[in-house]
Amino acid sequence: MLRHSIKGFLLAALFLGVVTVSSAQDKVVDQIVAIVGSNPILKSDIEAQAIQRQAEGQTTEGDLKCEILESLLEQKLLLAEAELDTNIVVTDNQINSNMDRRMSYFIENIGSEKEVETYFKKSINQLKSEMGEMIKEQLKTEQMQTTITKNVTSTPSEVRNYFRQQPKEQIPMIGSQMEYAQITILPVITEQEDLEVKSKLRDFKRRVEAGENFATLAVMYSEDPGSARDGGAMDYVGRGMLDPAFATEAFNLKVGTVSKVVKSEYGYHIIQLIDRKGEKIKCRHILIRPKIDPLELDKSKNRIDSLASFIAKKSISWEQAAYLYSSDKSTRNNGGLVTSQQTGSSKFLMEELDPAVSKVITDLKVGEVSAPFLAMDDKQRQVYKMVKLLSRSNAHPANLQEDYQYLSEVFIEKKKEKIYREWIAKQQAKTYIHIDDLYSNCNFRLKSWKK
Numbered sequence: 001m002l003r004h005s006i007k008g009f010l011l012a013a014l015f016l017g018v019v020t021v022s023s024a025q026d027k028v029v030d031q032i033v034a035i036v037g038s039n040p041i042l043k044s045d046i047e048a049q050a051i052q053r054q055a056e057g058q059t060t061e062g063d064l065k066c067e068i069l070e071s072l073l074e075q076k077l078l079l080a081e082a083e084l085d086t087n088i089v090v091t092d093n094q095i096n097s098n099m100d101r102r103m104s105y106f107i108e109n110i111g112s113e114k115e116v117e118t119y120f121k122k123s124i125n126q127l128k129s130e131m132g133e134m135i136k137e138q139l140k141t142e143q144m145q146t147t148i149t150k151n152v153t154s155t156p157s158e159v160r161n162y163f164r165q166q167p168k169e170q171i172p173m174i175g176s177q178m179e180y181a182q183i184t185i186l187p188v189i190t191e192q193e194d195l196e197v198k199s200k201l202r203d204f205k206r207r208v209e210a211g212e213n214f215a216t217l218a219v220m221y222s223e224d225p226g227s228a229r230d231g232g233a234m235d236y237v238g239r240g241m242l243d244p245a246f247a248t249e250a251f252n253l254k255v256g257t258v259s260k261v262v263k264s265e266y267g268y269h270i271i272q273l274i275d276r277k278g279e280k281i282k283c284r285h286i287l288i289r290p291k292i293d294p295l296e297l298d299k300s301k302n303r304i305d306s307l308a309s310f311i312a313k314k315s316i317s318w319e320q321a322a323y324l325y326s327s328d329k330s331t332r333n334n335g336g337l338v339t340s341q342q343t344g345s346s347k348f349l350m351e352e353l354d355p356a357v358s359k360v361i362t363d364l365k366v367g368e369v370s371a372p373f374l375a376m377d378d379k380q381r382q383v384y385k386m387v388k389l390l391s392r393s394n395a396h397p398a399n400l401q402e403d404y405q406y407l408s409e410v411f412i413e414k415k416k417e418k419i420y421r422e423w424i425a426k427q428q429a430k431t432y433i434h435i436d437d438l439y440s441n442c443n444f445r446l447k448s449w450k451k
């Protein structure tokens with residue numbers, strides 16, 4: 001039943017209307033319903049998105065198709081400006097990664113690649129070809145929207161004034177948050193495994209230098225799921241965005257050459273430089289992660305069990321144990337305190353926690369230390385870990401003393417929205433916009449769409 005409903009949705013709205021349905025019964029007769037600058041908006045674009053939103057259970061108090069049209073009008077304004085901005089670049093790697101994610105979703109819900117091809121009477125390559133330009137436009141408009149608001153900041157006085165002006169009923173509720181610290185023990189990689197991984201990568205390097213394709217080897221053997229499917233290719237990155245050892249080697253390469261074996265916190269790599277633009281490089285790599293010997297995994301468990309015992313007996317403080325023995329370089333100098341990589345905050349909602357952590361921290365009291373457990377660290381390595389609950393707050397209306405960071409983020413988002421709407425209004429005034437009479441009764445949020 002579920003699969004049939006998903007297929008029905010896909011048939012009408014696959015890839016937001018890029019794929020046309022060939023049968024006479026289901027064929028949508030296209031019609032230009034709006035023009036923004038030189039970019040048309042088709043009736044089929046609106047119909048496809050309407051079916052998609054309905055299939056996802058989205059509801060609206062207004063006219064759904066009018067809301068979709070206004071969204072598309074904004075997208076076309078963004079696209080027109082993005083095409084003039086030389087700093088906005090969409091790479092083939094970005095398009096292909098996005099395309100692969102979408103295709104995987106549809107294959108998962110319809111069946112195999114062959115079933116997808118049969119269902120839509122098109123090959124996978126044809127479907128991808130039809131998706132390419134649409135994905136490129138979407139990525140450009142997303143970048144443009146980010147560019148418009150990238151310099152938005154706030155001051156403490158702005159945040160305080162904004163919060164104090166809010167009616168009591170509009171003050172947001174903050175869910176229960178917690179702070180925790182961790183100590184991790186990383187299993188030792190055996191010398192034999194270390195040598196075998198290095199030998200395998202040196203062999204790949206020799207094969208590339210003998211004429212084999214680096215990208216093909218990356219697809220077949222690299223253990224980095226984010227880049228392997230794209231032949232090991234990464235987007236343009238600066239030195240600070242890479243592991244230090246990886247960056248040192250990659251930035252010293254000449255275009256087309258292959259590095260020696262490089263050890264990073266993620267594993268071992270060989271790297272090939274593709275291109276260089278100023279302080280950024282584009283490269284591809286093959287990553288091999290050393291396998292952990294079960295005996296070494298047991299040893300790391302014994303080590304953390306002993307450490308937990310010493311902490312419980314107060315033979316060593318938690319902070320000393322973290323500093324002297326934790327494998328996590330990012331937390332051990334701060335008593336093991338964990339902070340979010342996204343926000344920099346040490347306060348987490350339960351749903352923001354790693355599942356392995358949330359499972360054990362739920363029943364801890366403040367100040368209590370968990371029993372050691374097996375988990376994955378942020379480098380996707382197996383580690384034994386124990387956590388200490390440092391604080392837990394009850395759900396409460398937001399206040400400046402406890403929730404300044406959150407309120408600052410809310411204020412910045414409001415400020416970004418205001419700047420973005422001002423930008424849209426400015427672009428509307430200087431751009432040719434025509435909307436078909438079919439949508440003349442739409443009650444748009446911005447009245448200035450109708451000139």
